[in-house]
């Protein structure tokens with residue numbers, strides 16, 4: 001059994017990782033099609049040891065495609081995902097366009113796999129924001145045991161979260177600093193090289209940013225609507241890997257030792273927490289890895305049932321491409337999708 005899979009945005013950061021992960025995990029494909037804008041038509045991307053010629057999304061007919069993984073931005077998704085879904089192709093969307101639509105499941109397979117059952121209403125399944133994905137993977141097993149009341153999180157988000165232009169800007173600015181060229185900021189609002197910027201996505205009326213709002217809305221949708229969350233999202237000069245300093249208040253008592261034991265057994269989690277120099281994870285070590293890493297787990301003595309922790313993951317993998325492929329695997333495992341073309 002093999003599925004025809006289209007990767008939309010195949011030349012981008014997430015799209016390229018998507019092709020890698022489909023291949024690495026041996027997702028059952030009969031054909032993989034790489035799609036991007038007209039600008040990239042005819043360029044080549046790798047899929048395992050094969051080379052795929054990129055086709056233009058515009059005018060592409062999805063009627064014989066089984067799964068389309070969208071990572072070409074919110075506007076492209078808004079325009080294309082409903083059309084693709086109506087052609088009987090299941091869309092797994094990496095953008096924020098449909099995450100808050102009650103008719104679209106928002107899924108992290110380790111957290112709320114059963115919510116996938118409603119996907120056929122629009123034939124669209126949403127992938128969460130990169131910062132939310134790693135947060136809920138680490139917090140769900142603790143919520144199941146001790147019930148989370150409130151989360152305070154500060155993020156340290158890498159520039160790859162802002163696409164390939166974000167990575168290019170960090171590289172170009174860093175080089176400019178070393179050769180004493182003028183430093184220009186285009187993608188980010190201020191210089192990112194040797195700096196941090198407390199602003200991701202647009203500002204909301206209450207002074208928070210859309211990135212911060214997304215963490216609130218998505219955690220409630222996937223984990224529990226009763227959880228209170230407040231976030232400060234910060235861009236840092238790291239190429240790959242988002243980090244989060246997290247303070248959690250629980251309803252029931254839970255010690256740091258108990259949390260470590262729970263997280264050691266939890267799907268998708270890897271605890272690295274030695275109380276010694278270097279006994280914790282940093283984003284550079286998470287790049288290219290699938291796990292959500294948890295370090296610095298400790299009790300917060302200012303709260304009755306409080307824990308602090310440090311959560312790190314590769315934003316292009318668990319934060320986007322890996323989670324999308326895991327969603328596709330869930331569809332197959334549960335028999336929710338059949339290939340349109342039967343094998344000859």
Ligand SMILES: NC(=O)c1ccc[n+]([C@@H]2O[C@H](COP(=O)([O-])OP(=O)(O)OC[C@H]3O[C@@H](n4cnc5c(N)ncnc54)[C@H](OP(=O)(O)O)[C@@H]3O)[C@@H](O)[C@H]2O)c1
Nearest residue numbers: 009011012013014036037040071072073095161163164320
């Ligand atoms: N980066 C992350 O950590 C992350 C995490 C979660 C979700 N996401 C979401 O994933 C999406 C892609 O992010 P990214 O980081 O991969 O961005 P990126 O590196 O800038 O790549 C954007 C991709 O979209 C394609 N594209 C742009 N305009 C298009 C059009 N008119 N028609 C078809 N394709 C078009 C680009 O193709 P060309 O090369 O032809 O321009 C490229 O393949 C965004 O919605 C983002 O919010 C990203």
